[in-house]
Amino acid sequence: MTLYPMKLVTVVTESLAREPLVRLLEEAGAHGYTLTHVEGAGAQGARFADMPESANIKFKVLVPPEAAARIFERLAAEFFPLYATVAYETDVRVVRAGKF
Amino acid sequence: MTLYPMKLVTVVTESLAREPLVRLLEEAGAHGYTLTHVEGAGAQGARFADMPESANIKFKVLVPPEAAARIFERLAAEFFPLYATVAYETDVRVVRAGKF
């Protein structure tokens, strides 16, 4: 049993961005994803109480570092101007980079 | 495109703690959050089969290290005596510390 270092890329965005995001992730080299529906609130300079909660989607993909960089570059160029989007990467060790 | 090192703070707690937790996170400096409903079970010294599953909420916020420390101090003082709560931080790199 071996552990492989990989990047876990998390993208939280608006539900209507689902289809273009799945395409982007696949084109950038992801072989699978998980999708969770989350509630979210937030914006720089506003109070939580003044914001409506909105339904968002959270995608997670396990990719090598180069693919993470490709995802972030395309998100910054194509998604940030259009959708409220937050993206980040975490270092993980994967037992098998299989099905998802 | 730049990546910013930040702390991802995760708090799993009882559903009834939702409103005070949102207030605490905001006061500690979070600009947004995501909330997921999770099932959970667990307690030191009990067998899973003997425990009822309960509905819990999981909050995630992206914050600088000082804010993470403020959140943990307040959780330990104000939440741990009242609610079953687990909290932890992870190092992440954020593309844009924006909306959530």
Next chain:
Amino acid sequence: MTLYPMKLVTVVTESLAREPLVRLLEEAGAHGYTLTHVEGAGAQGARFADMPESANIKFKVLVPPEAAARIFERLAAEFFPLYATVAYETDVRVVRAGKF
């Protein structure tokens, strides 16, 4: 308030693997878990558009490194041959390794 370094183990698998996975996690030393229902798609060498999305379950447990290794060894031996499963670990710092 002290932070303890621990491993966050994430396992994404098929819904029908739920009961044996809970047993495995407990036997390996986990004192609690959270469970989220996620959608997922993926497989090496297939296009996302050609794959049906499936309902999966995602378990998270906080454990010491030895327990993480035990979980991964048993998953590789007992789950990978039977269920589409992905598992990985992340370094986290836990405020209190309590209830979950």
